[in-house]
Amino acid sequence: MLKEILVKKKAQEDLSNEPKLIKNKYKSNSLKKALEKRENALIGEIKFKSPSEGKIIEEELENLVRKMEKLNSLSILTESNYFNGSIDYLDRVKEIYKKPVLRKDFIYDKRQLYQTKRHKADAVLLITSILGEKLTEFVQLSNKLKLDPLVEVKTKKELDLALKTKTKLIGINNRNLETLGINLERTKKLSQYIPEEITTVSESGIKDIKDIKELEDYCDAFLIGTAFMKSNNLEKKVDKFLCA
Numbered sequence: 001m002l003k004e005i006l007v008k009k010k011a012q013e014d015l016s017n018e019p020k021l022i023k024n025k026y027k028s029n030s031l032k033k034a035l036e037k038r039e040n041a042l043i044g045e046i047k048f049k050s051p052s053e054g055k056i057i058e059e060e061l062e063n064l065v066r067k068m069e070k071l072n073s074l075s076i077l078t079e080s081n082y083f084n085g086s087i088d089y090l091d092r093v094k095e096i097y098k099k100p101v102l103r104k105d106f107i108y109d110k111r112q113l114y115q116t117k118r119h120k121a122d123a124v125l126l127i128t129s130i131l132g133e134k135l136t137e138f139v140q141l142s143n144k145l146k147l148d149p150l151v152e153v154k155t156k157k158e159l160d161l162a163l164k165t166k167t168k169l170i171g172i173n174n175r176n177l178e179t180l181g182i183n184l185e186r187t188k189k190l191s192q193y194i195p196e197e198i199t200t201v202s203e204s205g206i207k208d209i210k211d212i213k214e215l216e217d218y219c220d221a222f223l224i225g226t227a228f229m230k231s232n233n234l235e236k237k238v239d240k241f242l243c244a
Protein backbone atom coordinates (compact mmCIF):
# COMPACT_ATOMS: atom_id res chain seq x y z
CA MET A 1 0.00 0.00 0.00
CA LEU A 2 2.69 2.46 1.07
CA LYS A 3 4.57 1.85 -2.14
CA GLU A 4 1.52 2.50 -4.32
CA ILE A 5 0.74 5.72 -2.50
CA LEU A 6 4.29 6.96 -2.95
CA VAL A 7 4.55 6.06 -6.63
CA LYS A 8 1.39 7.99 -7.43
CA LYS A 9 2.37 10.92 -5.28
CA LYS A 10 5.82 11.25 -6.80
CA ALA A 11 4.40 11.07 -10.31
CA GLN A 12 1.96 13.91 -9.65
CA GLU A 13 3.90 16.25 -7.46
CA ASP A 14 6.15 18.89 -8.95
CA LEU A 15 8.48 20.21 -6.30
CA SER A 16 10.92 21.84 -8.69
CA ASN A 17 9.63 25.35 -8.03
CA GLU A 18 9.35 25.01 -4.31
CA PRO A 19 11.12 28.03 -2.82
CA LYS A 20 13.54 27.37 -0.02
CA LEU A 21 12.55 29.58 2.82
CA ILE A 22 15.52 31.50 4.06
CA LYS A 23 13.84 33.19 6.94
CA ASN A 24 11.30 31.62 9.19
CA LYS A 25 8.46 33.87 8.32
CA TYR A 26 5.94 31.95 10.31
CA LYS A 27 6.17 31.40 13.99
CA SER A 28 5.28 27.91 15.03
CA ASN A 29 3.58 26.36 17.98
CA SER A 30 5.30 23.43 19.64
CA LEU A 31 3.41 20.16 19.25
CA LYS A 32 5.51 18.61 22.00
CA LYS A 33 4.49 21.34 24.44
CA ALA A 34 0.83 21.02 23.52
CA LEU A 35 0.94 17.31 24.30
CA GLU A 36 2.57 17.79 27.68
CA LYS A 37 -0.79 18.71 29.17
CA ARG A 38 -1.80 15.31 30.41
CA GLU A 39 -5.51 16.11 30.39
CA ASN A 40 -5.42 17.13 26.72
CA ALA A 41 -2.78 14.94 25.17
CA LEU A 42 -4.76 14.21 22.03
CA ILE A 43 -4.09 14.95 18.39
CA GLY A 44 -7.39 14.94 16.53
CA GLU A 45 -7.06 14.00 12.90
CA ILE A 46 -9.13 15.28 10.01
CA LYS A 47 -9.31 12.86 7.11
CA PHE A 48 -12.07 12.48 4.57
CA LYS A 49 -11.13 9.13 3.11
CA SER A 50 -8.60 6.38 3.77
CA PRO A 51 -7.43 3.13 2.20
CA SER A 52 -8.79 1.12 5.12
CA GLU A 53 -12.20 2.83 5.43
CA GLY A 54 -12.91 4.25 1.99
CA LYS A 55 -15.05 7.37 2.25
CA ILE A 56 -15.20 8.52 5.87
CA ILE A 57 -17.00 11.84 6.02
CA GLU A 58 -18.42 14.62 3.87
CA GLU A 59 -18.35 17.84 5.78
CA GLU A 60 -16.77 21.23 5.41
CA LEU A 61 -13.24 21.37 6.76
CA GLU A 62 -13.87 24.52 8.80
CA ASN A 63 -16.90 22.93 10.45
CA LEU A 64 -14.85 19.97 11.56
CA VAL A 65 -12.14 22.22 12.94
CA ARG A 66 -14.66 24.21 14.97
CA LYS A 67 -16.10 21.07 16.43
CA MET A 68 -12.63 19.90 17.43
CA GLU A 69 -11.25 23.17 18.67
CA LYS A 70 -11.04 22.13 22.31
CA LEU A 71 -8.30 19.70 21.37
CA ASN A 72 -4.75 20.96 21.89
CA SER A 73 -3.58 19.91 18.44
CA LEU A 74 -4.87 18.72 15.07
CA SER A 75 -3.47 16.49 12.37
CA ILE A 76 -4.48 17.25 8.79
CA LEU A 77 -4.21 14.62 6.07
CA THR A 78 -2.92 16.40 2.97
CA GLU A 79 -2.39 13.43 0.62
CA SER A 80 -4.92 13.69 -2.21
CA ASN A 81 -5.29 10.34 -3.99
CA TYR A 82 -5.98 7.98 -1.13
CA PHE A 83 -7.06 10.38 1.61
CA ASN A 84 -8.83 13.18 -0.29
CA GLY A 85 -6.54 15.72 1.34
CA SER A 86 -4.96 18.90 0.04
CA ILE A 87 -1.96 20.94 1.07
CA ASP A 88 -4.20 24.04 1.15
CA TYR A 89 -6.13 22.53 4.03
CA LEU A 90 -3.23 23.51 6.26
CA ASP A 91 -3.66 27.21 5.46
CA ARG A 92 -7.40 27.00 5.90
CA VAL A 93 -7.09 25.31 9.26
CA LYS A 94 -4.48 27.77 10.50
CA GLU A 95 -6.82 30.66 9.66
CA ILE A 96 -9.19 29.57 12.39
CA TYR A 97 -7.25 27.27 14.71
CA LYS A 98 -4.25 28.78 16.46
CA LYS A 99 -2.90 25.68 18.21
CA PRO A 100 -0.35 23.23 16.72
CA VAL A 101 -1.22 21.64 13.39
CA LEU A 102 0.56 18.54 12.11
CA ARG A 103 0.92 17.85 8.39
CA LYS A 104 0.06 14.21 7.81
CA ASP A 105 1.45 13.06 4.48
CA PHE A 106 4.09 10.91 2.88
CA ILE A 107 7.33 12.87 3.04
CA TYR A 108 10.10 11.62 0.77
CA ASP A 109 11.80 14.84 -0.45
CA LYS A 110 13.24 17.70 1.60
CA ARG A 111 11.45 20.24 -0.55
CA GLN A 112 8.21 18.96 0.96
CA LEU A 113 9.43 20.29 4.30
CA TYR A 114 9.76 23.82 2.91
CA GLN A 115 6.35 23.38 1.35
CA THR A 116 4.93 22.27 4.71
CA LYS A 117 6.36 25.35 6.37
CA ARG A 118 5.10 27.64 3.62
CA HIS A 119 1.61 26.29 4.23
CA LYS A 120 1.96 27.20 7.92
CA ALA A 121 1.98 23.80 9.61
CA ASP A 122 3.69 23.58 13.01
CA ALA A 123 4.69 19.94 12.83
CA VAL A 124 5.29 17.24 10.25
CA LEU A 125 5.01 13.47 10.17
CA LEU A 126 8.15 11.62 9.08
CA ILE A 127 7.58 7.95 8.30
CA THR A 128 10.68 5.90 9.10
CA SER A 129 9.84 3.13 6.63
CA ILE A 130 9.93 5.72 3.82
CA LEU A 131 13.05 7.61 4.86
CA GLY A 132 15.28 4.89 6.32
CA GLU A 133 18.80 6.17 6.90
CA LYS A 134 17.82 9.59 5.54
CA LEU A 135 15.66 10.11 8.62
CA THR A 136 18.43 11.95 10.52
CA GLU A 137 18.77 14.64 7.85
CA PHE A 138 15.01 15.09 7.59
CA VAL A 139 14.69 15.46 11.37
CA GLN A 140 17.51 18.01 11.30
CA LEU A 141 15.94 20.10 8.57
CA SER A 142 12.51 19.93 10.21
CA ASN A 143 13.98 21.16 13.47
CA LYS A 144 15.82 23.92 11.66
CA LEU A 145 12.57 25.06 10.04
CA LYS A 146 10.88 24.90 13.44
CA LEU A 147 8.55 22.17 12.29
CA ASP A 148 8.31 19.64 15.11
CA PRO A 149 8.96 16.24 13.53
CA LEU A 150 6.77 13.36 14.67
CA VAL A 151 8.75 10.30 13.67
CA GLU A 152 6.54 7.29 12.94
CA VAL A 153 7.72 3.76 13.64
CA LYS A 154 6.20 0.30 13.42
CA THR A 155 9.04 -2.04 14.36
CA LYS A 156 11.93 -2.21 16.81
CA LYS A 157 14.33 -1.75 13.92
CA GLU A 158 12.58 1.43 12.81
CA LEU A 159 12.52 2.64 16.39
CA ASP A 160 16.29 2.17 16.68
CA LEU A 161 16.71 4.37 13.61
CA ALA A 162 14.36 6.98 15.07
CA LEU A 163 16.28 7.04 18.36
CA LYS A 164 19.49 7.85 16.52
CA THR A 165 17.97 11.17 15.43
CA LYS A 166 17.27 14.28 17.47
CA THR A 167 13.51 13.86 17.40
CA LYS A 168 11.59 14.65 20.56
CA LEU A 169 8.36 13.04 19.34
CA ILE A 170 7.88 9.43 18.30
CA GLY A 171 4.64 7.97 17.01
CA ILE A 172 3.99 4.26 17.19
CA ASN A 173 1.60 3.36 14.39
CA ASN A 174 -0.69 0.52 15.41
CA ARG A 175 -1.75 0.03 11.82
CA ASN A 176 0.12 -2.27 9.49
CA LEU A 177 0.43 -0.15 6.33
CA GLU A 178 0.49 -3.24 4.14
CA THR A 179 -2.40 -5.28 5.54
CA LEU A 180 -4.12 -2.23 7.13
CA GLY A 181 -4.85 -4.33 10.23
CA ILE A 182 -4.70 -2.82 13.74
CA ASN A 183 -2.65 -4.14 16.63
CA LEU A 184 -2.66 -2.02 19.80
CA GLU A 185 -0.11 -4.36 21.37
CA ARG A 186 2.48 -2.65 19.22
CA THR A 187 2.33 0.47 21.41
CA LYS A 188 2.88 -1.65 24.52
CA LYS A 189 5.75 -3.53 22.98
CA LEU A 190 7.72 -0.66 21.47
CA SER A 191 7.13 2.06 24.07
CA GLN A 192 9.34 0.30 26.61
CA TYR A 193 12.41 1.18 24.52
CA ILE A 194 11.63 4.88 24.28
CA PRO A 195 13.43 7.17 26.75
CA GLU A 196 11.36 9.24 29.18
CA GLU A 197 12.25 12.63 27.67
CA ILE A 198 10.69 11.69 24.33
CA THR A 199 6.95 12.18 23.90
CA THR A 200 5.44 8.90 22.72
CA VAL A 201 2.25 9.07 20.66
CA SER A 202 0.11 6.02 20.03
CA GLU A 203 -1.37 6.32 16.53
CA SER A 204 -4.27 4.61 14.77
CA GLY A 205 -7.10 2.31 15.73
CA ILE A 206 -8.08 4.04 18.99
CA LYS A 207 -11.85 3.80 19.02
CA ASP A 208 -13.02 4.48 22.56
CA ILE A 209 -12.12 5.27 26.15
CA LYS A 210 -11.40 1.60 26.77
CA ASP A 211 -8.55 1.70 24.25
CA ILE A 212 -7.16 4.83 25.90
CA LYS A 213 -7.28 3.23 29.34
CA GLU A 214 -5.57 0.15 27.99
CA LEU A 215 -2.69 2.14 26.52
CA GLU A 216 -2.33 5.17 28.76
CA ASP A 217 0.50 3.70 30.85
CA TYR A 218 2.49 3.03 27.69
CA CYS A 219 2.40 6.39 25.93
CA ASP A 220 2.08 10.13 26.52
CA ALA A 221 -0.46 11.01 23.85
CA PHE A 222 -2.88 9.64 21.26
CA LEU A 223 -3.52 10.40 17.61
CA ILE A 224 -7.16 9.73 16.77
CA GLY A 225 -8.81 10.12 13.38
CA THR A 226 -11.54 7.71 12.31
CA ALA A 227 -13.24 7.52 15.72
CA PHE A 228 -13.72 11.30 15.63
CA MET A 229 -14.65 11.53 11.96
CA LYS A 230 -17.21 8.73 12.18
CA SER A 231 -18.84 9.95 15.36
CA ASN A 232 -22.40 11.21 14.92
CA ASN A 233 -21.78 13.90 17.53
CA LEU A 234 -18.23 15.08 17.10
CA GLU A 235 -18.26 17.80 19.79
CA LYS A 236 -19.55 15.33 22.33
CA LYS A 237 -16.99 12.74 21.30
CA VAL A 238 -14.22 15.31 21.79
CA ASP A 239 -15.52 16.11 25.30
CA LYS A 240 -15.72 12.43 26.09
CA PHE A 241 -12.16 11.71 25.04
CA LEU A 242 -10.93 14.80 26.88
CA CYS A 243 -12.44 13.49 30.09
CA ALA A 244 -10.89 10.04 29.68
Ligand SMILES: O=P(O)(O)OC[C@@H](O)[C@@H](O)c1c[nH]c2ccccc12
Nearest residue numbers: 173203204205206223224225226227
Ligand atom coordinates in the same frame (compact mmCIF):
# COMPACT_ATOMS: atom_id res chain seq x y z
O1 LIG B 1 -8.05 6.90 11.87
P1 LIG B 1 -7.23 6.31 12.96
O2 LIG B 1 -7.28 4.83 12.98
O3 LIG B 1 -7.58 6.93 14.28
O4 LIG B 1 -5.70 6.67 12.63
C1 LIG B 1 -5.22 7.99 12.61
C2 LIG B 1 -3.77 8.02 12.12
O5 LIG B 1 -2.99 7.35 13.03
C3 LIG B 1 -3.61 7.42 10.72
O6 LIG B 1 -4.39 8.17 9.85
C4 LIG B 1 -2.18 7.39 10.23
C5 LIG B 1 -1.08 7.08 10.97
N1 LIG B 1 0.04 7.16 10.23
C6 LIG B 1 -0.28 7.52 8.99
C7 LIG B 1 0.52 7.77 7.88
C8 LIG B 1 -0.08 8.19 6.73
C9 LIG B 1 -1.47 8.33 6.64
C10 LIG B 1 -2.29 8.08 7.75
C11 LIG B 1 -1.70 7.69 8.92
